Amino acid sequence: MSPSRSRRGLMPGFSQTLGITLAYLGVIVLLPLGAMLATAAGLGPAGFWHAATGSRALATYRVTLLSAAEAVAFNAAVGLLFAWVLARYRFPGRRLLDALIDLPFAMPTAVAGLALAALFGANGWFGRVLVPLGIEVTHTQWGIVAAMAFTSLPFVVRSLQPVIEDLEPEAEEAARSLGAGDLAILRRVVLPPLLPALVTGLSLAFARSLGEFGAIIFIAGNRPFETEITALLIFIRLEEYEFGAATAIATMVLLASFVVMLLTNLWQTRQQRYLEASGR
Numbered sequence: 560m561s562p563s564r565s566r567r568g569l570m571p572g573f574s575q576t577l578g579i580t581l582a583y584l585g586v587i588v589l590l591p592l593g594a595m596l597a598t599a600a601g602l603g604p605a606g607f608w609h610a611a612t613g614s615r616a617l618a619t620y621r622v623t624l625l626s627a628a629e630a631v632a633f634n635a636a637v638g639l640l641f642a643w644v645l646a647r648y649r650f651p652g653r654r655l656l657d658a659l660i661d662l663p664f665a666m667p668t669a670v671a672g673l674a675l676a677a678l679f680g681a682n683g684w685f686g687r688v689l690v691p692l693g694i695e696v697t698h699t700q701w702g703i704v705a706a707m708a709f710t711s712l713p714f715v716v717r718s719l720q721p722v723i724e725d726l727e728p729e730a731e732e733a734a735r736s737l738g739a740g741d742l743a744i745l746r747r748v749v750l751p752p753l754l755p756a757l758v759t760g761l762s763l764a765f766a767r768s769l770g771e772f773g774a775i776i777f778i779a780g781n782r783p784f785e786t787e788i789t790a791l792l793i794f795i796r797l798e799e800y801e802f803g804a805a806t807a808i809a810t811m812v813l814l815a816s817f818v819v820m821l822l823t824n825l826w827q828t829r830q831q832r833y834l835e836a837s838g839r
Contacts, residue, residue, distance in 0.1 A: 592813070599806040610807035619789040620811070626700055626788070627768035630707035631761050637708075638715030638760060639753075645716070646723035660717070663710045668773030675705055676778045698780030703788060706774040711764035718760030722753055755830055762823040766816040 599607055610616070645657055663671060679696035680686045689696065696702045726749070734744045750757075772790040779786040789812055796805035 595806050595809060595813075598802060599810045602803045602807060606803065607807045607810075610801075610804035611811050615783055615787075616789070616792060616808055616811075618784040619787050619792045619808075622700060622703065622785070622787065623769060623789045623812075624815075626703040626707055627765050629704045630711060630768050631765045633704070633708050634712050634715045634764055635757065635761055638712055638764075639719060639757070641712075642716045642719035642723055646720050660713055663713055668710060668771065669777065671709055672706060672774040672777030675702070675709065675774065679705065679778065697778050698782075698786065700779075700786055702778035702780070703775050703786060706778055707768040707771055710771055710774050711767045714763040714767060715757070715760035718756045718763070719753060722756040726752060755827055758823060758826065762819050766819055769812055769816055 602610060641660065645653065645660070676697055677683050678685050679689070679702065681690050681697075686696070694701075696705060730748050731744050734748050739747070770790060772788075772794070775788055776791055779788065781787050781791055789808060793805045793808050793812075796802075796808065
């Protein structure tokens with residue numbers, strides 16, 4: 560049997576399954592996005608630009624992007640630590656910790672926001688310590704960062720964990736036998752193979768943070784020009800029946816998320832070609 564015929568036989572009914580897949584993708588993903596873009600286009604160039612770049616909208620972009628970047632930077636370190644511990648060590652309660660990592664996926668984001676507000680409030684477990692020190696999290700941008708970091712952490716951990724499990728400890732032991740210190744091993748042996756997975760996890764976490772809503776509104780204070788995020792402004796415009804303005808702002812968020820994912824995919828393709836060319 561020829562290789563091409565064998566490959567075709569691996570998936571019976573390929574044309575039918577491909578058609579169903581594309582139809583489902585079109586109805587569930589592309590059709591709603593197309594309707595949103597059509598509504599935004601109905602504003603015209605001037606109307607779209609006015610709605611998408613108003614002073615209040617620009618303030619939400621700044622708050623959302625800055626908070627998402629800070630949350631991703633935090634998760635880069637914490638996510639790597641969690642993934643390393645789960646992949647390399649065996650200890651009592653490991654399975655429970657592994658399950659808790661996925662809790663933000665299953666938990667309603669409103670519940671997460673209420674829990675964070677109770678935790679960091681003036682009478683909360685953390686708030687009792689932080690507020691007397693002058694560190695306020697609720698009703699500040701730090702609350703937004705905390706909510707984004709909480710809901711996006713699983714993306715980083717789950718992207719890194721299988722790659723760490725596949726790493727050979729012998730490479731680290733060989734580097735240590737040659738006199739390399741812990742920092743040198745981390746920088747030259749561990750991080751290079753983890754970099755593609757880390758970039759993927761951080762990109763997914765950043766895109767998720769841009770669209771986070773429920774976990775943030777309960778802790779941020781939602782003050783215009785200070786702690787108001789873009790998703791909340793979209794909701795406010797919808798409540799005001801300004802559907803065109805809402806879709807214009809939503810389109811900007813969509814474009815930002817798309818650009819992040821596109822750049823990530825392009826970087827991964829270039830990285831894969833480099834690894835193949837170098838024979839790694």
